[in-house]
Amino acid sequence: MKKKLILFIATALTLSACDDLFEPAVENNQIVEQMYDDQEYMRGILHTVYSQVPGYYDNGDYATDDAVTNEPGNSLRQMATGAWTNTSYNPLSQWTNSYNAIQYINLYLLHAPNVTWSTNEEQNALFARRLEGEAYGLRGMFYYYLMRAHAGFGTNGELLGVPLFLEFLEGANANYNLPRASFQECVDQINSDLQRAEELLPLEYDDVTEVPAKFQSICTDIANYNNVMGAKARGLMNGLIAQAFRAQMALLAASPLYQDASNTTDWAAAADAAAKVLDYKGGVSGLDPNGVEYYSAAITNALGDGINPAEIIWRTNKDGGSNTQESANFPPSLYGTGRMNPSQNLVDAFPMANGYPIDNANSGYNANDPYANRDPRLDKYIIHNGSSISEKGVTINITTGNADGINTTESRSTRTGYYLKKRMRWDVNLDPGASTNQPHYIARIRYTEMFLNYAEAANEAWGPKGTGTHGYSAYDVIKAIRQRAGVGGTDDPYLEACANSQDQMRGLIRNERRLELCFDGFRFWDVRRWKLDINEPVYGLQWNGETYERFLVEERSYKDYMYFSPIPNSEILKYDQLIQNKGWE
Numbered sequence: 001m002k003k004k005l006i007l008f009i010a011t012a013l014t015l016s017a018c019d020d021l022f023e024p025a026v027e028n029n030q031i032v033e034q035m036y037d038d039q040e041y042m043r044g045i046l047h048t049v050y051s052q053v054p055g056y057y058d059n060g061d062y063a064t065d066d067a068v069t070n071e072p073g074n075s076l077r078q079m080a081t082g083a084w085t086n087t088s089y090n091p092l093s094q095w096t097n098s099y100n101a102i103q104y105i106n107l108y109l110l111h112a113p114n115v116t117w118s119t120n121e122e123q124n125a126l127f128a129r130r131l132e133g134e135a136y137g138l139r140g141m142f143y144y145y146l147m148r149a150h151a152g153f154g155t156n157g158e159l160l161g162v163p164l165f166l167e168f169l170e171g172a173n174a175n176y177n178l179p180r181a182s183f184q185e186c187v188d189q190i191n192s193d194l195q196r197a198e199e200l201l202p203l204e205y206d207d208v209t210e211v212p213a214k215f216q217s218i219c220t221d222i223a224n225y226n227n228v229m230g231a232k233a234r235g236l237m238n239g240l241i242a243q244a245f246r247a248q249m250a251l252l253a254a255s256p257l258y259q260d261a262s263n264t265t266d267w268a269a270a271a272d273a274a275a276k277v278l279d280y281k282g283g284v285s286g287l288d289p290n291g292v293e294y295y296s297a298a299i300t301n302a303l304g305d306g307i308n309p310a311e312i313i314w315r316t317n318k319d320g321g322s323n324t325q326e327s328a329n330f331p332p333s334l335y336g337t338g339r340m341n342p343s344q345n346l347v348d349a350f351p352m353a354n355g356y357p358i359d360n361a362n363s364g365y366n367a368n369d370p371y372a373n374r375d376p377r378l379d380k381y382i383i384h385n386g387s388s389i390s391e392k393g394v395t396i397n398i399t400t401g402n403a404d405g406i407n408t409t410e411s412r413s414t415r416t417g418y419y420l421k422k423r424m425r426w427d428v429n430l431d432p433g434a435s436t437n438q439p440h441y442i443a444r445i446r447y448t449e450m451f452l453n454y455a456e457a458a459n460e461a462w463g464p465k466g467t468g469t470h471g472y473s474a475y476d477v478i479k480a481i482r483q484r485a486g487v488g489g490t491d492d493p494y495l496e497a498c499a500n501s502q503d504q505m506r507g508l509i510r511n512e513r514r515l516e517l518c519f520d521g522f523r524f525w526d527v528r529r530w531k532l533d534i535n536e537p538v539y540g541l542q543w544n545g546e547t548y549e550r551f552l553v554e555e556r557s558y559k560d561y562m563y564f565s566p567i568p569n570s571e572i573l574k575y576d577q578l579i580q581n582k583g584w585e
Contacts, residue, residue, distance in 0.1 A: 036114045039127075045108045046131060049138050050236075052101040054145055056442050057325075057423065059340065060092055060524035065536035066346045066514070068554045069339050070415050082557035086566035086584045092524065094149040095568050098142040099165070105139045106168040125218040126228035130236075133200030137237035137245075140193030144249050147186055148525055151258070152564030152581040154180065159260040160579060161186030179577040180567075183253070184262055190249050197242040203280065204240055205233040205306075234306030240280060241314045244445045247273040251453045254460070255529035257563055268468060271457035275470045277313070277450045284451075284472045287480045291448050292516075293380060295423045300439055314444040321437035326428040329420045331383065331396055331404040332412045335430035338404075340420035340519065342382045344539040344550060347418065349514055350378040355488030355495060357511075362493075370541070370548060376486040377515055383419040385543050391426035399543050406542055416540035416553050422519050443520070451477050452513045456506075464498065464505040474509060475499045481512055534558045559583065 035041055061067040062076035069077050075091040083089045109132070117127035146162045154160045163178040164186065181189070202212060207230040211219050219225050226232075250273040252258065253265035278286065290299065291311035299309050303318045330336025348358060353373050356363035366372060371384050379387065385398040398404050398417055407413055429436040458466065459474035467473045479495055482488045488495055498504040513526065527534055535556040542549050561583020572578050 035111060037116060039115060039117055042108065042112060042115050043131070045104050046134055046138070049101045049104045049108075049135075052097055053141075053444065054094065054097065056444055056521055057519070058092065058521040060521050061340065061519055063092075064523040064527060065343060065538055065556070066518060066523045067343055067420075068341050068415055068538050070337075070341060070411055070413060071339055072411065077554075080556055080558070081554065084558070084562065086569040086572075086580070090565065090568070092149060093565065093568065094142075094145045095571065098146045101142045102139055102165055103169065105135050105142075106165065108135050110168045120224060122219045122221055122224040123228055126215070126224065129200050129215075129218065130228055130233065133197045133239075134237040136193045137197030137201070137242045140190045140197065140242065141237075141245050143186060143190045143193070144245055144252075147183075147190070147249070148252055149565050150567055150581075151183055151186065153260075154579040155582050155585050156579055157582075159183040159258065159262055160581075163578070164189055177575040177577045180579055182262060183258065183260070184264060187249060187253050187263075187265060191246060194242040194246045194249075197237060198239040201237070201239040201242070202229050203243075204238055205229060205231060205236065207231045231305060234308075235315075235317060240277065241445065243273070243277050243280075244313050244450060247277055247450060247453050250274075251457060252525075252529060254457060256531045257529045267457045267460035268462075271454055271461050271468055271470075274450050274454035274457060275468075277447075278454055278472075279470075281447055281450075283470075284476050284480050286447070287451060287477075287484060288447060289484055291446070292377060292485060294443060294446065295425075295440075297425055297427055297438065300425070300441055303439075303441060311447055312443055312445070313447060313450070316442045316444065318439050318441040321439050323428045323430060323435065323437050325440065326424055326430060329424060330428075330430055331414070331419045332409060333394070333396070333403045334389075334392065335432065337412050338414050338419050341414045341416040341540075341553075342418040342420060342518075343416055343553070344418075344541045345536065346514070346518060347378065347382060347384070347541070349511055350375040351487060351494070351511075353487060353489075355482065355492050357494070360494070368547065375515070379421075381420075381422040381515075381518060383421045385417065387421070389426055399545060406540065414540075416538070417542055418540070420519060446517075446520075448481070448516050449520075449522075451481065452509070452516060455481075455509045456513070459502060459505050459509055463502050464500070474505060478505075478509060478512055481516065485515075528563045531563065534562065 059076060062069045062074060063080040071077065075089050079089040079091060112128065112132060116124065118124040143162070151161050159182070160180040161183045162180055164181045165178065169176060207226045209222065211222055211225045215225060215229065247270070250265055250270035253263060254267045254270040288310035294309055294311040300318065303309065308315060326336060328337055328339045331338050351357050352363045352365055353375060354364065358365040364373065371378065371386065383396050385396070387396045389396065396404055398406065398414065400406065402408065405413060406417055407415060425438045425440065428438050455474040455477040458468065462468050464475045465473045479492065482492060482495060495508070498508045510530065514523065535558055537552055537556060538554045540551055540553045542551060561581070564581045566584035567578060567580050572580050
């Protein structure tokens with residue numbers, strides 16, 4: 001009897017799959033031999049995987065000290081205020097999504113060697129190599145997301161990763177009941193997959209005039225190379241993206257939360273991994289001067305042919321025009337629902353323009369005029385009382401009783417005294433009588449993140465001005481980032497003071513990361529991997545017409561064990577080899 005292959009939805013036989021997925025309807029079956037001659041079907045398997053890449057804007061800030069949401073039933077809000085269990089309100093879980101994707105990838109890797117991609121011999125070899133490289137890179141990436149979301153110390157006291165499924169599981173008799181691999185085994189597997197991707201793929205997909213040396217053994221015709229490995233493939237997993245995920249995994253593994261004798265990743269390894277990406281960019285001099293507003297209308301409108309802006313390593317395609325972000329986050333006076341409400345905690349983290357924190361005696365901060373002479377990024381990223389929206393020719397009024405005031409209208413008004421400005425296109429019009437859309441793209445990996453990864457790891461490994469085997473230090477990176485932001489002036493005396501102390505530099509690096517990556521989906525994970533206080537209450541600021549008053553907006557209600565996320569309880573009940581993270585049992 002000919003072997004049958006389950007098509008897309010039925011092939012996703014994950015740990016969370018339902019029994020009815022094991023028996024697909026007849027029309028959802030394809031004979032394997034037919035698949036080998038159907039290149040589009042096989043490419044479609046990986047296309048499905050790409051559709052499952054987690055979003056960069058996951059709004060995890062709602063569950064941190066950086067923001068709240070005005071949406072009462074939001075799952076992240078419920079999660080942060082006491083409803084987080086191993087059975088409900090775990091919106092940042094990656095278990096189902098990532099294992100679905102990994103099943104597709106393993107299916108692809110099982111059958112791809114038998115597929116004829118092209119009658120052109122060179123192109124056939126190039127397609128086979130590229131798609132295999134993509135598959136390994138994507139699998140390493142999804143295991144990284146699983147580790148970030150679910151690795152932790154198990155009830156047995158060991159530092160554990162996640163189950164490693166490296167072969168396609170087919171049929172009702174497949175063995176899904178695997179134990180969690182050790183944290184180190186998972187790190188090693190992720191690095192192996194990403195290293196394999198880097199070996200197979202070009203760093204970036206560009207049309208070239210000479211076949212690169214690493215591909216000359218299978219291709220001599222430049223036209224064949226460019227057809228497969230050239231600009232047409234932009235947006236797909238490449239060698240540089242694989243390097244970036246290795247840097248992310250190394251930083252996570254080196255972080256305080258995961259310190260254990262069984263974990264061998266150290267800060268030097270994390271710094272080296274990030275430096276590999278930065279060296280391709282040209283080191284510190286490669287920091288994009290426009291990276292602070294990588295999402296701007298000017299940058300977005302200029303995108304074409306899959307080319308990345310200088311700030312971006314990986315991104316989504318530019319859409320044809322939308323207003324989803326703006327509808328969710330514009331203030332009510334501009335017909336939005338003001339979902340993301342930045343916190344006073346985050347606003348306080350922005351220094352003065354002279355570089356000093358607002359609580360430093362040298363800062364010049366005036367509590368009665370709190371937004372004057374501040375870090376320019378504050379006005380770029382957050383709308384406060386008196387903010388000017390030049391594209392609209394309006395000034396936002398967040399005084400009590402105003403349309404944009406605090407809690408004026410339930411589920412539409414700010415709860416903190418602030419609205420989100422970052423990642424918005426202010427040339428979008430939401431007026432129902434004259435609404436307009438504008439093109440958008442979403443970052444997946446930014447170079448600024450890689451610079452900050454290096455700064456953090458290098459400071460821990462070698463101190464503020466140590467360079468290891470590289471030509472730049474944590475100090476050099478942070479100086480460049482602050483100068484780009486317009487902070488500290490030419491001398492930046494606060495930075496110079498921090499450069500004398502690893503502890504002070506650590507605080508500065510963490511703060512710069514908080515500011516540069518705010519609302520990009522990092523704060524939830526950063527606070528945990530640094531083992532900071534996850535129950536920091538969220539504050540707001542209200543103008544009563546005469547003075548500004550700080551007030552409590554929302555308490556956090558996390559237990560000590562919630563530095564780690566749970567394994568879904570449904571999986572623990574189904575598979576007796578799975579061990580839950582400590583505290584979630």
